[in-house]
Amino acid sequence: MVDELLGIAGLSLYVAASSTAIASLLGVPLGAVLALREEARGRRPTLTIAKAIVFTLYGMPPVLAGLLVYLLLSKEGPLGALALLFTPTGMILAQVLIITPIVTGVTYSAVASVGRDVKDAAKSLGAKGWTLTATVVEEARLGVLTAVMVGFGRAISEVGAVLIVGGNIRGSTRVLTTAIVLETSRGNFAVAVGLGAFLLVIAFGIFLVLWRLQERGYR
Amino acid sequence: MTVPLEVRGVRKAFGEKRVLDGVDLAVEPGEIFALVGPSGVGKTTLLRIIAGLEAADEGDVRIGGNGDGRTALGRDIGFVAQRPAVFRRSALENVAYGLRLQGVEDDRAERDAIAALDRMGLADARDAKAWTLSAGEAQRLCFARATVLQPRLLLLDEVTANLDPANVGLLERAVKAYHEETEATILIVTHNLFQARRVAARAGFLFGGRIVEAAEVGAFFSDPKDERTRAFVNGEMPY
Numbered sequence: 001m002v003d004e005l006l007g008i009a010g011l012s013l014y015v016a017a018s019s020t021a022i023a024s025l026l027g028v029p030l031g032a033v034l035a036l037r038e039e040a041r042g043r044r045p046t047l048t049i050a051k052a053i054v055f056t057l058y059g060m061p062p063v064l065a066g067l068l069v070y071l072l073l074s075k076e077g078p079l080g081a082l083a084l085l086f087t088p089t090g091m092i093l094a095q096v097l098i099i100t101p102i103v104t105g106v107t108y109s110a111v112a113s114v115g116r117d118v119k120d121a122a123k124s125l126g127a128k129g130w131t132l133t134a135t136v137v138e139e140a141r142l143g144v145l146t147a148v149m150v151g152f153g154r155a156i157s158e159v160g161a162v163l164i165v166g167g168n169i170r171g172s173t174r175v176l177t178t179a180i181v182l183e184t185s186r187g188n189f190a191v192a193v194g195l196g197a198f199l200l201v202i203a204f205g206i207f208l209v210l211w212r213l214q215e216r217g218y219r
Numbered sequence: 220m221t222v223p224l225e226v227r228g229v230r231k232a233f234g235e236k237r238v239l240d241g242v243d244l245a246v247e248p249g250e251i252f253a254l255v256g257p258s259g260v261g262k263t264t265l266l267r268i269i270a271g272l273e274a275a276d277e278g279d280v281r282i283g284g285n286g287d288g289r290t291a292l293g294r295d296i297g298f299v300a301q302r303p304a305v306f307r308r309s310a311l312e313n314v315a316y317g318l319r320l321q322g323v324e325d326d327r328a329e330r331d332a333i334a335a336l337d338r339m340g341l342a343d344a345r346d347a348k349a350w351t352l353s354a355g356e357a358q359r360l361c362f363a364r365a366t367v368l369q370p371r372l373l374l375l376d377e378v379t380a381n382l383d384p385a386n387v388g389l390l391e392r393a394v395k396a397y398h399e400e401t402e403a404t405i406l407i408v409t410h411n412l413f414q415a416r417r418v419a420a421r422a423g424f425l426f427g428g429r430i431v432e433a434a435e436v437g438a439f440f441s442d443p444k445d446e447r448t449r450a451f452v453n454g455e456m457p458y
Binding site for chain 2: 115117118120121122123124125126127131135138139141
C-alpha cells in the first residue's frame with residue numbers, strides 16, 4: 001500500500017516536473033522575445049496574433065488538450081507509431097501543451113514590466129542583442145520564477161488531460177489526481193481525501209523551496 | 220580623450236506634440252556644457268537622442284567629428300539618467316557590468332569596479348544589494364557604473380534632482396574630478412542654475428524646441444542676450 005502510494009506520488013512529481021521543465025525551456029525564451037520585440041518594434045500584427053494565441057491558450061481546458069494529444073497519439077493518429085498513448089511520456093506531452101502558454105504569458109508580463117530606465121541603463125553601458133535580452137530576463141527573474149511556479153502548480157494539480165492520455169493505469173500511469181478521481185468514484189472518500197492531503201503536502205514542499213529562492217532575490 | 224559634439228537641426232515630435240524643433244548645438248572638446256531650461260522643454264529628449272537611446276525625426280548628431288553619427292554606447296558615450304536605475308545585483312556587480320560586456324577579465328573588472336565605488340564613497344557598500352541603497356547612494360553607484368568605462372563623452376541628465384545637498388556636492392565634485400582626470404566632454408542637463416554655474420564652463424538655454432542662447436557661464440548668467448534667457452536666469456519664468 002505504502003509502496004503503491006509512493007509510486008503514484010513519484011510519478012506525479014516526475015510528470016509535473018518534466019512537463020514544467022520542458023514548458024519553461026520553451027515558454028521563458030518565447031515570452032521574453034515577445035515582450036522585447038513588442039517594445040522594440042511596436043504592436044505589429046504578427047506579434048499581436050502571437051500574443052492572442054498565447055493568452056487564448058491560457059484558458060485551454062485540460063480535457064481539450066488531453067483530447068487533442070489523445071487523437072495525436074492514438075493508433076490512427078499522426079504520431080500513433082510512437083506508441084506513447086497511455087504512457088507517462090504522453091502525459092508529459094499533454095501537460096506541456098497546457099502549461100507552455102501559461103509560462104510564456106507570465107514571463108511575457110514579467111519581462112514587459114522591467115522598467116525602460118533599466119533597459120536604457122543596460123543599453124547605455126553597451127548591452128545590445130542577446131546580451132540585452134539576457135540582462136532583461138535576469139532583471140525579471142523573480143517574475144520568471146513565478147511563471148515556473150504557476151506552471152508547476154497547474155501541472156501537479158491537473159487531472160483532465162492526464163486521465164485521458166494516461167488512462168489511470170495502476171502501476172503505470174496512475175498519478176495522485178487520477179487516483180483521487182478513481183477513489184471518489186468508488187465511494188472511498190477517506191482514501192480520496194487522504195490522497196488529496198498528500199498532494200497538497202508535496203505541492204507545499206516544492207513551493208517552499210521556490211519561495212525561499214524568491215525571497216532570497218527580494219531581500 | 221576629448222571629443223567634440225555637434226547637433227544639427229534635430230527635430231522630434233511625440234504624436235502631435237513637437238518637442239524639438241531644429242536644435243543646433245556645438246560642444247567643444249573637453250568642455251563641460253550645461254543645458255538648462257524649464258521642465259518639459261525636451262532637455263531629456265535631446266540628451267537621449269545624443270546618447271542614441273531615442274531616434275530623432277530629423278537632423279544629425281556628430282560625435283568625435285566623424286560623419287557616421289554614432290559611436291559605441293558605454294565605451295565612448297556614458298549616460299546617467301535622472302532616476303537611478305540599478306540592476307538587481309550587488310553594487311559591485313552593477314559597476315562591473317559594463318566592463319564585463321567589454322570583455323574585461325574578471326579580476327581586472329572587479330579591481331576597477333572596487334576603485335570606482337571607492338571614488339564615489341561606496342567602498343563599504345560593494346556587497347550591498349543595489350536596490351537597498353538610498354537614492355543618493357544609488358545615483359552615485361550609477362555615476363560610478365558609467366564612468367568606470369571612461370567614456371569620452373559623458374551625458375548627465377538631472378543627476379542631482381531630488382537629492383540632498385551632501386549628495387549633490389559629492390556628485391558635483393565627482394563630475395569635476397572625472398573631467399580633470401580624463402578631459403572628457405561633459406554635457407550636463409540641469410534646471411539648477413546654481414549647479415550650472417558651479418560645474419560648467421558654458422551653458423545653453425533650450426526653449427521652444429531650440430537652443431535660444433549659448434555662452435560662457437559668466438556672460439550667460441550676468442548678461443544674457445535674449446529676453447527669454449534673461450527671464451529664465453532671473454527666475455521670472457517658471458521652472
